[in-house]
Amino acid sequence: MSESVLLSLSNVGVSYGPVQALSEVTLQVKQGEFIALVGANGSGKTTLLQAMHGLLPLSGQRVLTRGCGRQVMVFQRPFLLRLSVWRNVWLALCLAGVPRGERSARVDEALQRVGLASLRGRPARALSGGQQQRLALARAWSLRPAILFLDEPTASLDPSAKQEIETLLAGFKAAGLTLIMSTHNLGQAKRLASRVIYLDRGKIGADLPCADFFKEHGQGARLELFLKGELRWDL
């Protein structure tokens, strides 16, 4: 894996009025990593994704490496337009300024990749939840991002749709994409991620290679409880 840094945060804080959602966050994202963000409800995962993506005002420093490339975010519930599957991807390429001559081939390739080529003419909003998420991934993939942010991408899906999305994400990783995903599913983090960042009340509680994160010893007491599913909100 190349060690080139794409994005760094230095002593970053984010607050919503009186709520300090993130504080003292320092990290670097390297090319080709698959980072899972885990932590209890309200620990700051979505806020960190949005801060990394540049969607929120923050204190501290966020630096994108020059020439880092495009960043795209996929949400838990994809926002799809009242258009066909094919047009939803095509329009994203249009808005991103991809030259007209390249668009069709890129849409076709992306739909093929996620297994939706045969549904290209369907209204996007008539797809199942799993298919809609695959369409959101096709749209993201077609933009050829350098970094893909994913906010609980399988949270509302059934087990087989979850598995399909995991397979696609593993394929994205194998193709060299850098991925950063929040998840409540520790099994999913274990299966997909190369690195796990554990957020605890807005701060980084652990930032480890995946295999080290899931070792049963040497963790802080709160992380041990979190891993066992026994972390109470008031502890």
Ligand SMILES: Nc1ncnc2c1ncn2[C@@H]1O[C@H](COP(=O)(O)OP(=O)(O)OP(=O)(O)O)[C@@H](O)[C@H]1O
């Ligand atoms: N728009 C907002 N206005 C005020 N407070 C907010 C807002 N968004 C998030 N917060 C607060 O910021 C903190 C972090 O929230 P965030 O959604 O980032 O956590 P999370 O780890 O993604 O949670 P979950 O797992 O429940 O999705 C929480 O205390 C939350 O209530």
